[in-house]
Amino acid sequence: MTTDPNASDERTARTDEQRDEQSANANAGDAKTAGSAADGTETADDGPEIVDGRTIEHLLTDHERDIAATAEGTEATAAKRPSLDLPRLELGRRDFMKAGAAVGAMSGLAGCTSILADEESNDSGDAAASGEHSVAPGEHDEYYGFLSGGHTGEIRVVGLPSMRELMRIPVFQAESARGFGHDAKSSQMLEEEGGGYTWGDTHHPRVSQTDNDYDGRWLFVNDKANGRMARVDLEYFETDAITNVPNCQGVHGACMQLPDTQLVFGVGEFRVPMPNDGRDVQSPDEYGSVLSAINPETMDVEWQVEVDGNMDNGDGGKEGRWFFATGYNSEEGVTESEMARSDRDYVKAFDIPAIWDAVEAGNYEEISGVPVVDGTMDSSLNEGDRPIVRYVATPKSPHGISVTPDGNYAIASGKLDPSCTVIDIDAIAEVDDPQESIVGQPRIGMGPLHTAYDGRGHAYTTLFIDSQVAKWDYEAAVEAEAGSEEPVIEKHDVHYNPGHLIASESYTASPQGDYLVSLNKLSKDRFLPVGPIHPENDQLFHIGDDDAGMELIKDKPSYPEPHDASIVHKDKIEPAKTWDTDDYEIDYVAEGEESFERVDDSTVEIEMWARRNEYAFPEVTLQEGDEVTLRISNVETTSDVIHSIAIPEYDINLALAPQDTREVTFTADQPGVFWAYCAYFCSALHLEMRSRILVEPDE
Amino acid sequence: MTTDPNASDERTARTDEQRDEQSANANAGDAKTAGSAADGTETADDGPEIVDGRTIEHLLTDHERDIAATAEGTEATAAKRPSLDLPRLELGRRDFMKAGAAVGAMSGLAGCTSILADEESNDSGDAAASGEHSVAPGEHDEYYGFLSGGHTGEIRVVGLPSMRELMRIPVFQAESARGFGHDAKSSQMLEEEGGGYTWGDTHHPRVSQTDNDYDGRWLFVNDKANGRMARVDLEYFETDAITNVPNCQGVHGACMQLPDTQLVFGVGEFRVPMPNDGRDVQSPDEYGSVLSAINPETMDVEWQVEVDGNMDNGDGGKEGRWFFATGYNSEEGVTESEMARSDRDYVKAFDIPAIWDAVEAGNYEEISGVPVVDGTMDSSLNEGDRPIVRYVATPKSPHGISVTPDGNYAIASGKLDPSCTVIDIDAIAEVDDPQESIVGQPRIGMGPLHTAYDGRGHAYTTLFIDSQVAKWDYEAAVEAEAGSEEPVIEKHDVHYNPGHLIASESYTASPQGDYLVSLNKLSKDRFLPVGPIHPENDQLFHIGDDDAGMELIKDKPSYPEPHDASIVHKDKIEPAKTWDTDDYEIDYVAEGEESFERVDDSTVEIEMWARRNEYAFPEVTLQEGDEVTLRISNVETTSDVIHSIAIPEYDINLALAPQDTREVTFTADQPGVFWAYCAYFCSALHLEMRSRILVEPDE
Known part of the structure; x- marks a missing residue:
C-alpha cells in the first residue's frame, strides 16, 4: 500500500463528489476552486461572483452561503464587518541587529490574494519511493507516534512509518479491554480525582523532556471538555494521574516548561466565573480564563494566571523563562458576532520566573484553593517594570503556536489571516513595546493553523482552507518584508482540511527531520465509505530530502478525532514487559x-x-x-x-x-x-x- | 511496509526472547521447539525431558510446568488422565456413495506425533509480491473486514488488503466520539434493552445474507459477558438494537439461519439455573444451557432449546434445516478437572424445522417468557423418530465449526485433539446413528481451533499450539483414512497462537478465495513494545495462488481482542453518506x-x-x-x-x-x-x- 507507481493519477481520480465537496470546503476564491467551478460543480452552476479572487459576500444566496461551507465561515464573518482595517503592526528586529525590513501595513483578509499552490508539488513522485518507508512483517517501526483521540478521551500509539495503531491508552473514559475504570485504582482516578465524568476530549499529548529531549517518562494530555489534565506513565503505557483543574473550563492547550518538564501548563480556553458556582452568570465582564501550572510529579495545580480573552494553544520556550499562548476573543464577547468585532488578538507571553515571584510574594488571590495571579493587561504586577504577561498583538485569532527547535522564535499561525507571526523570544524581555518582538510575518496561505519543524530551518504549516501543508524558511521570513510569500518553498495538497501536523521530534531541540504527519479533519471519500460518520485522515509524508520535496507516503484513516501528536524515536521509550x-x-x-x-x-x-x-x-x-x-x-x-x-x-x-x-x-x-x-x-x-x-x- | 525484499530473514531475525516465549507457548514436543530448546532457551536450560517428541509430564517441576505455558495447559490435562482411550468413531459415508475409508481407532492426544510444518512454507516469497496487494494513498480497499473487538465491546471495520482500520462501531459500550450512549436512543438501548451493563465481549460478527450471499443490511454480534445479541445497521454503521437474552449466561457463538437470515442464533455457553435468580445455586445438575433463536427484524427471542453440556461456537447449514454447535463439558462438571473427565464431547445438530414444530405444538416450557424446548439427549421430542437435536460425538472439546461453501460438510476443529471432524450434512437426517454422519477426520496439527474456506475445496485451519495455519483439502479428507495427514497441503507459521481466521466471504456459498486473515492472540515482540498489555496480531495472507501457496502480506497490531471477523466485498455494502x-x-x-x-x-x-x-x-x-x-x-x-x-x-x-x-x-x-x-x-x-x-x- 505504500507504492503508488502512478501517483499523479491520484488527483485526477477524484470523483465529482470529491471535487464538489472540496470546492465547498476550500476558499471559494482560490485558484483551485475557481478551477473546479469551471468543471461544473455546484459552486459553479449558480455560484458566487468571483472578483479578483474573492467571493462577494452580498451576492451569496442563503443556499449558496450554506454550500460555501468553511470558506464562508471565514469570509462571511469578514464581510459582515464594515472595514477590516487591520492594525499596523510594527515589526521588531531580530536580535536587535538583523532586523531589516521596515514593515508596512499588514494585509488583512479582504483584498488578500491567496498564494497559488505549486500544482505539481512533487505529486508525480509521491509514494513512488515508499518502499523505503515500508515496515515488513516482523520488522519494527522507527518511531512512536502518540496521537490524542479527541472526544474518544484516549491516547493512541501509532508506529511510524507503518502508521499501524499499536495500542490505545484509555485516559478519560472507562475501557473494558484494559479494565480501565473497572479496577479500584483507575475507577477512583476517574471518579474522584477526575470528577466522575465518563468522557473527555484529549487534544495535545506531550511527552516529558529532560534537557530539551524526550526522556520517555511521561505523557501529559488535556481534557478540553471538562478542564482536566492527565498523566500517562510510559513505562506501563497506562494513565496514572488525573487532575481536575479548578477555576477553569476547557483546558485546551497542554504543554510543558522546558528544558526539564518543570511544570505542565494547561491553557484555559473558555471564560467563566471563577469559581463557576452560579455567581456572575449574567455578568460576562466578571468571567475569566486562566493558565494553569501543574506540578508534573504531584499533579497539583501550583498556580494560575488570569488573562484577558480566551486562550487557545500554547508552547514553551526552550530555556524555561517564557511560555506562549495564542488566543481569540480579546473582545471578551459571548456571541460569535461579539467575538468577531476586533481585528486583532494576542499572543500572550508568560514570564514564568516573574509569576513564581508573584506567588512567593503573596501577590495573588486564592480561588478554589489555588493562587491566582493577575496577568490581565490592567495588572500592576511586573518584573523589572515589565508586565508578567506580555500581550503581543497579531491579526485576529492566532491559532497554533510553536517554538522553533533553536529556541529563537515562537511562531503563531494566523487561522483567519494568511500569515504566520514570528516572535523573537530573546526580544520579549528587552523591548518596551511587545510588538517590537515580532520579527517576521510571511504570507503562508489560507487558514494557517499549526506549524512543525524539521530541524533544518524549515517550518511546515497546515493550511486548513487551502487543504495544504506549506513548507517555508523561517529565517528567510525574518529577512523578508511582512506579507511576503517569498519564504514559502513548497506546498503540498493534503486530503482534506488539516488541523495539527507534527514532525518527528519537532517539539525538541533536535527534530529528526524525516517524517511529518498531517492530521486532516475530513477524509471525504478517500476511503471505503462507512456511513455518515467518516474517519479522519492522518497522512504521512517523508520530508527528509529537501531536493525531492515533501513526499506523500501513506493515508491512515483515523477514528474521530485526533487533534495533535508527539513523535518520539523508539530508543527514547523503554516500556516494561511485565509489571514490577x-x-x-x-x-x-x-x-x-x-x-x-x-x-x-x-x-x-x-x-x-x-x-x-x-x-x-x-x-x-x-x-x-x-x-x-x-x-x-x-x-x-x-x-x-x-x-x-x-x-x-x-x-x-x-x-x-x-x-x-x-x-x-x-x-x-x-x-x-x-x-x-x-x-x-x-x-x-x-x-x-x-x-x-x-x-x-x-x- | 508491504514489501519485504528478504522475507526469509524475518524468521531468523527473531530475538532470543521471542524464541524463548515462542517455545513456552508452543507444544513442548514439536520439532520447532526442540530446536529452540537446543538454542539454550529457558525450556532447554532445565527443561522437561523430551521423549519421542512428547513432554513427560511427571518430570516437570511446578516452575517448569508454569513456564511450559500453553502446551502445558493441554498436555498436563491429558497426562492427568489415566488413559485417553478415545472412542472409536465409525465414519459414515459421503452421500452414502463416496464413503470409502473404514475408520480405525482415532488417535487421542497422548502418543500423537505432531505433523512437522514445512519449514520453508513459502516464506522466502512472503510479502515479496506485496506491491500487488498495496493500496496507494487515495485508492480504496477491495473488502470490508468486520472484526469483533472482544472485550472492548465494539466492532471494528478494517479495509483489506490495506488492513487500515476505517471505523469503530460501539456496540455494548458508551463511546463519546460517536456520542453512543450519550443521546436518548442509544442510552436507552444500552440501559433498558441492554440491561445497563457498561461493557460487552463481542466475539462473532456475522453479516446478514440473502440467498447465501451478503446483502449488506445488518451485522449481528454476541456479547459473551452478559448474554446479549446486538444488531448493527450497515446503512449507517451504527448499532440499532440490543437484546438481553434470558435464561442464558454467556452467548458465545453468534450465527444465522441461512440462506436468508431467517433467524439469528446465540449459542449459550455457561450452564446456569434457568432462570438464574438464586434458585438451584448449589445444584449443578439443574443448570442448563440453551441455543437461542432471535428474530432478526424484531430482535425478539422466538425460542430456546436446552441441551446437555456447554456450547461453544456455531454455524448454520446453507439450506436452513440444520444448525451446528460445538461444545465442551459434556460431563456437566463445575471445575476444570470435572470438565476434563470424559474423552469425548459433541457437535450438536439442531433440526430447525422440527424445533419450530415443537414450539407450534406447544411442546415447550415457558421460562422468563420464552418457549424453551427440550433438546437434551433424554428428550422425547423427535422428528420422524429422530431427536430434534442430534449429538455427534467427537474427540474432546471441539471448538470452531464451519460449514463448507458447497453446503456439504460441517467441519469441527479438535482444539485438544489434532484432528478436524468432517460431518456430512445430508447424512444427518438419514443415518440412525449420528456417528455415521462423520465422513472424515484428518490429522491437521496441534490445537486446531477454527476453519475457513477459499471456495476451491480448501480448508484453512488455525493451529493454536503450533502457531500455524494449515491448508488442507476437505474432499481428500473424506477419501482418506481417519487420522491421515495426507489431506494437509501446506502449513504456514503465524505470529503467534492464532484463534479465529477468516477468508474473504468464507461464510457464503461463494468465497472470494483471495485473502485470509489469521487473528493471532499473541504478538510477543513483533511490534514496538507498548508495555505489559500487548496488541494482538492480525496477519493478512494472500491465498489466491495455489501454486505459490499462502503468502504473508502484512502484520496488523490489534487492540485486544478481536475474536472473529467477516470479510465482505465492497460492492455488497452501501452505506449512507448523510442521514435520511x-x-x-x-x-x-x-x-x-x-x-x-x-x-x-x-x-x-x-x-x-x-x-x-x-x-x-x-x-x-x-x-x-x-x-x-x-x-x-x-x-x-x-x-x-x-x-x-x-x-x-x-x-x-x-x-x-x-x-x-x-x-x-x-x-x-x-x-x-x-x-x-x-x-x-x-x-x-x-x-x-x-x-x-x-x-x-x-x-
Missing part, C-alpha cells in the same frame, strides 16, 4: 497465598491469583448483599501472557498483565450462578479457565 | 424551526440546529434543577461535515452527522456558565461554534 510488583501500590498475591475471608456478616475479602488456565479458587460462595473486595494477581512471568477476570452480569472485567495485581469492590446484589472467566485468550484451555461465583439468595 | 431524515425516529429541526419552550416550572424543551459555525441558540438560560430535553439537528447536507454538541461538566457529547437529529435529557443540577461546543473540527471558525448555557442558581 514493587511499582504497584497493592500487594501481589502469590500462588499459595490465596485467601477467602469473611470479615463480618456482610463483608468478604478474597485474595487470589490467575495463571494459565485456572484461578486460585474454582468456586466462591457469597451471600446476597455481601460487600466483596476481590484482589487478584496474574502470576505469569512470561510477557504477553495476559489474563483477566470478567464477571458476567456484574459489569466487571479486570485486565491482568503478567505480575500485575488489581482489586475491585462490588456488592453481591444479584443472587445466582456467575461464571467468572478469563477474557484474554490465553491457552488452548482458555475456555475452561473459570471460577464459579455462587451468590446464595437471602432467605 | 425519514429513517430517523425523532423529528428533524430545520433552520427557522428552533424553539425554546418552558413547559412548566422545572421542565424545558429545546429544539435547535447546528451548522458551520453556529448553533441556533448562541445562548440558553436555565434555572438550577430544570429537567431539560434538548433536540438538535445537523442541517448540513455535505457529507463528512460533522458537528457535535459537547456540554462541559454535564458529561454529554452528541455527535451529529449531516441531517442527523439527536436528543438528550439532563437535569441542570450545576449552576454556572457552561460553554457547549462543537467537538468535531468543522471549519476555520470551529472554535467559535458555541452556545453559552447559563444555569442560574436557586436562590
Whole structure:
C-alpha cells in the first residue's frame, strides 16, 4: 500500500463528489476552486461572483452561503464587518541587529490574494519511493507516534512509518479491554480525582523532556471538555494521574516548561466565573480564563494566571523563562458576532520566573484553593517594570503556536489571516513595546493553523482552507518584508482540511527531520465509505530530502478525532514487559497465598491469583448483599501472557498483565450462578479457565 | 511496509526472547521447539525431558510446568488422565456413495506425533509480491473486514488488503466520539434493552445474507459477558438494537439461519439455573444451557432449546434445516478437572424445522417468557423418530465449526485433539446413528481451533499450539483414512497462537478465495513494545495462488481482542453518506424551526440546529434543577461535515452527522456558565461554534 507507481493519477481520480465537496470546503476564491467551478460543480452552476479572487459576500444566496461551507465561515464573518482595517503592526528586529525590513501595513483578509499552490508539488513522485518507508512483517517501526483521540478521551500509539495503531491508552473514559475504570485504582482516578465524568476530549499529548529531549517518562494530555489534565506513565503505557483543574473550563492547550518538564501548563480556553458556582452568570465582564501550572510529579495545580480573552494553544520556550499562548476573543464577547468585532488578538507571553515571584510574594488571590495571579493587561504586577504577561498583538485569532527547535522564535499561525507571526523570544524581555518582538510575518496561505519543524530551518504549516501543508524558511521570513510569500518553498495538497501536523521530534531541540504527519479533519471519500460518520485522515509524508520535496507516503484513516501528536524515536521509550510488583501500590498475591475471608456478616475479602488456565479458587460462595473486595494477581512471568477476570452480569472485567495485581469492590446484589472467566485468550484451555461465583439468595 | 525484499530473514531475525516465549507457548514436543530448546532457551536450560517428541509430564517441576505455558495447559490435562482411550468413531459415508475409508481407532492426544510444518512454507516469497496487494494513498480497499473487538465491546471495520482500520462501531459500550450512549436512543438501548451493563465481549460478527450471499443490511454480534445479541445497521454503521437474552449466561457463538437470515442464533455457553435468580445455586445438575433463536427484524427471542453440556461456537447449514454447535463439558462438571473427565464431547445438530414444530405444538416450557424446548439427549421430542437435536460425538472439546461453501460438510476443529471432524450434512437426517454422519477426520496439527474456506475445496485451519495455519483439502479428507495427514497441503507459521481466521466471504456459498486473515492472540515482540498489555496480531495472507501457496502480506497490531471477523466485498455494502431524515425516529429541526419552550416550572424543551459555525441558540438560560430535553439537528447536507454538541461538566457529547437529529435529557443540577461546543473540527471558525448555557442558581 505504500507504492503508488502512478501517483499523479491520484488527483485526477477524484470523483465529482470529491471535487464538489472540496470546492465547498476550500476558499471559494482560490485558484483551485475557481478551477473546479469551471468543471461544473455546484459552486459553479449558480455560484458566487468571483472578483479578483474573492467571493462577494452580498451576492451569496442563503443556499449558496450554506454550500460555501468553511470558506464562508471565514469570509462571511469578514464581510459582515464594515472595514477590516487591520492594525499596523510594527515589526521588531531580530536580535536587535538583523532586523531589516521596515514593515508596512499588514494585509488583512479582504483584498488578500491567496498564494497559488505549486500544482505539481512533487505529486508525480509521491509514494513512488515508499518502499523505503515500508515496515515488513516482523520488522519494527522507527518511531512512536502518540496521537490524542479527541472526544474518544484516549491516547493512541501509532508506529511510524507503518502508521499501524499499536495500542490505545484509555485516559478519560472507562475501557473494558484494559479494565480501565473497572479496577479500584483507575475507577477512583476517574471518579474522584477526575470528577466522575465518563468522557473527555484529549487534544495535545506531550511527552516529558529532560534537557530539551524526550526522556520517555511521561505523557501529559488535556481534557478540553471538562478542564482536566492527565498523566500517562510510559513505562506501563497506562494513565496514572488525573487532575481536575479548578477555576477553569476547557483546558485546551497542554504543554510543558522546558528544558526539564518543570511544570505542565494547561491553557484555559473558555471564560467563566471563577469559581463557576452560579455567581456572575449574567455578568460576562466578571468571567475569566486562566493558565494553569501543574506540578508534573504531584499533579497539583501550583498556580494560575488570569488573562484577558480566551486562550487557545500554547508552547514553551526552550530555556524555561517564557511560555506562549495564542488566543481569540480579546473582545471578551459571548456571541460569535461579539467575538468577531476586533481585528486583532494576542499572543500572550508568560514570564514564568516573574509569576513564581508573584506567588512567593503573596501577590495573588486564592480561588478554589489555588493562587491566582493577575496577568490581565490592567495588572500592576511586573518584573523589572515589565508586565508578567506580555500581550503581543497579531491579526485576529492566532491559532497554533510553536517554538522553533533553536529556541529563537515562537511562531503563531494566523487561522483567519494568511500569515504566520514570528516572535523573537530573546526580544520579549528587552523591548518596551511587545510588538517590537515580532520579527517576521510571511504570507503562508489560507487558514494557517499549526506549524512543525524539521530541524533544518524549515517550518511546515497546515493550511486548513487551502487543504495544504506549506513548507517555508523561517529565517528567510525574518529577512523578508511582512506579507511576503517569498519564504514559502513548497506546498503540498493534503486530503482534506488539516488541523495539527507534527514532525518527528519537532517539539525538541533536535527534530529528526524525516517524517511529518498531517492530521486532516475530513477524509471525504478517500476511503471505503462507512456511513455518515467518516474517519479522519492522518497522512504521512517523508520530508527528509529537501531536493525531492515533501513526499506523500501513506493515508491512515483515523477514528474521530485526533487533534495533535508527539513523535518520539523508539530508543527514547523503554516500556516494561511485565509489571514490577514493587511499582504497584497493592500487594501481589502469590500462588499459595490465596485467601477467602469473611470479615463480618456482610463483608468478604478474597485474595487470589490467575495463571494459565485456572484461578486460585474454582468456586466462591457469597451471600446476597455481601460487600466483596476481590484482589487478584496474574502470576505469569512470561510477557504477553495476559489474563483477566470478567464477571458476567456484574459489569466487571479486570485486565491482568503478567505480575500485575488489581482489586475491585462490588456488592453481591444479584443472587445466582456467575461464571467468572478469563477474557484474554490465553491457552488452548482458555475456555475452561473459570471460577464459579455462587451468590446464595437471602432467605 | 508491504514489501519485504528478504522475507526469509524475518524468521531468523527473531530475538532470543521471542524464541524463548515462542517455545513456552508452543507444544513442548514439536520439532520447532526442540530446536529452540537446543538454542539454550529457558525450556532447554532445565527443561522437561523430551521423549519421542512428547513432554513427560511427571518430570516437570511446578516452575517448569508454569513456564511450559500453553502446551502445558493441554498436555498436563491429558497426562492427568489415566488413559485417553478415545472412542472409536465409525465414519459414515459421503452421500452414502463416496464413503470409502473404514475408520480405525482415532488417535487421542497422548502418543500423537505432531505433523512437522514445512519449514520453508513459502516464506522466502512472503510479502515479496506485496506491491500487488498495496493500496496507494487515495485508492480504496477491495473488502470490508468486520472484526469483533472482544472485550472492548465494539466492532471494528478494517479495509483489506490495506488492513487500515476505517471505523469503530460501539456496540455494548458508551463511546463519546460517536456520542453512543450519550443521546436518548442509544442510552436507552444500552440501559433498558441492554440491561445497563457498561461493557460487552463481542466475539462473532456475522453479516446478514440473502440467498447465501451478503446483502449488506445488518451485522449481528454476541456479547459473551452478559448474554446479549446486538444488531448493527450497515446503512449507517451504527448499532440499532440490543437484546438481553434470558435464561442464558454467556452467548458465545453468534450465527444465522441461512440462506436468508431467517433467524439469528446465540449459542449459550455457561450452564446456569434457568432462570438464574438464586434458585438451584448449589445444584449443578439443574443448570442448563440453551441455543437461542432471535428474530432478526424484531430482535425478539422466538425460542430456546436446552441441551446437555456447554456450547461453544456455531454455524448454520446453507439450506436452513440444520444448525451446528460445538461444545465442551459434556460431563456437566463445575471445575476444570470435572470438565476434563470424559474423552469425548459433541457437535450438536439442531433440526430447525422440527424445533419450530415443537414450539407450534406447544411442546415447550415457558421460562422468563420464552418457549424453551427440550433438546437434551433424554428428550422425547423427535422428528420422524429422530431427536430434534442430534449429538455427534467427537474427540474432546471441539471448538470452531464451519460449514463448507458447497453446503456439504460441517467441519469441527479438535482444539485438544489434532484432528478436524468432517460431518456430512445430508447424512444427518438419514443415518440412525449420528456417528455415521462423520465422513472424515484428518490429522491437521496441534490445537486446531477454527476453519475457513477459499471456495476451491480448501480448508484453512488455525493451529493454536503450533502457531500455524494449515491448508488442507476437505474432499481428500473424506477419501482418506481417519487420522491421515495426507489431506494437509501446506502449513504456514503465524505470529503467534492464532484463534479465529477468516477468508474473504468464507461464510457464503461463494468465497472470494483471495485473502485470509489469521487473528493471532499473541504478538510477543513483533511490534514496538507498548508495555505489559500487548496488541494482538492480525496477519493478512494472500491465498489466491495455489501454486505459490499462502503468502504473508502484512502484520496488523490489534487492540485486544478481536475474536472473529467477516470479510465482505465492497460492492455488497452501501452505506449512507448523510442521514435520511425519514429513517430517523425523532423529528428533524430545520433552520427557522428552533424553539425554546418552558413547559412548566422545572421542565424545558429545546429544539435547535447546528451548522458551520453556529448553533441556533448562541445562548440558553436555565434555572438550577430544570429537567431539560434538548433536540438538535445537523442541517448540513455535505457529507463528512460533522458537528457535535459537547456540554462541559454535564458529561454529554452528541455527535451529529449531516441531517442527523439527536436528543438528550439532563437535569441542570450545576449552576454556572457552561460553554457547549462543537467537538468535531468543522471549519476555520470551529472554535467559535458555541452556545453559552447559563444555569442560574436557586436562590
